Amino acid sequence: MMKKLLPLLLCLLLLTGCAPKPESLDIFAMDTYMSLVAVGDEAFDALQKSANIVNSLEQAMSRTIDSSDVAQLNATGSAALRYDTAVLLEEAIALSEATLGSFDVTIAPLVALWNISGDNPRVPAQEEIDALLPLVGSEHIHLSDGSASLDEGCAIDLGGIAKGFASDRIAQLYHESDLSGGFVSLGGNVYVHGENTDGEKWNVAIQHPEVSGGYACMLSLTDAFVVTSGGYQRFFTAEDGTVYQHILDPATGAPAASDLLSVSIILPYDADKLHGAMADAYSTALYVMGEAAACDFWAGQQNFDMVLVTRDGRVLYTPNLIDHFTEVEDSGYDYQVLTA
């Protein structure tokens, strides 16, 4: 009896011993808080390499690190670009054109003027805004053989796309590593890889924009990017009580007067595309567009999925998500599937 039992117990030990524990890493970088998890034989290495990726991108793309490509470009009007900066800037211009300017990295002078995410936010005079608006537009960026130049007075801010790009690079690393699963959460930019620790798809909750700690919906996903933009967390309240959220409309130079509370873009991992960066840029752009234009944009493209939370209490989502989407009973929202 014991001789039969012993091999069984050893097998049990092997089974449990082989199951790798999740490794996690939390860091402050790229002006956000990042949480990374990896499961698998190469989890520890993957996280260390991920941290190196983030650090490298921050050194290249930060507006506030003097030696970065972006800081150099903004300060002198031209700069030689590291490979990743050149790739991302080219992608940013393409996404700006695709969204008809609703996403635009040349919004930087107006971001600095309002300084909503900074130490001293203020409401500028309309004349100040009008003076800077001509500097906004991707036509002011000129790329050439690994270097870039800007028209006089212009500046760029890759903050609306660099974290998505970082998730692209980490997703690629996760795919090249021996991992059964993992995720990265880079301040509103999420990428889920493989299976969760229960061997199932990852349960991704989209935050309720109006209820602290609540969820608007749940998505069951694997090998996918989810990026959410909204104005409900980062804002400032002026002396007269007016609330100004931080996402600026490149067309007006003022905080977007959106009829949406949040926009989430969902895209699958594709080794040949920068879907993390695309989801990051689209989430901002569609928030700026508002419900009607965002729905038209999706119907015209149909190469991404989205979840919109509207100010009047509806959650709209694209039909491809039906099998991955779970409503939240007590959210107070009316759920509707979009049709093209």
Place this chain on the structure above:
Amino acid sequence: MTTKCSPPELRPKKLDILVAAVVLVLAVVVAVGFYGPKLGQSDHLTAVISVGEEVIERVDLATLKEDKLLTVEGECTLNVLLSNSGAEVILSDCPTQDCVHTGHISRAGQSIVCLPGQVVIHLEGASDEGAPDIVVG
């Protein structure tokens, strides 16, 4: 003439039993260690407070007899209210106030982040059925 082979000794010796017991205990410990805590969760809702990358305090919220006000000194100073139901930053001298705007968090997996202060309040444990792995927003 036939010879009768003697049967092998099948009865377990004391050492067999000891080895089996050790293996069993090890298997259970490893299994519980892996499947029990999901990303470090415990049974109780626990607030883990970090400054930078250092955990400075873990508070088991379920065992709090009354609300607890905690002053967290990072790059900024935050007043964090902890209760049986969760955590909330009620006051912060940080410029952005994002941590205050986050409001009350009550479920495992949720966090309050103060970027200027480099402070994170993260809830662990007490996982409920259908709880998300990640929250995006």
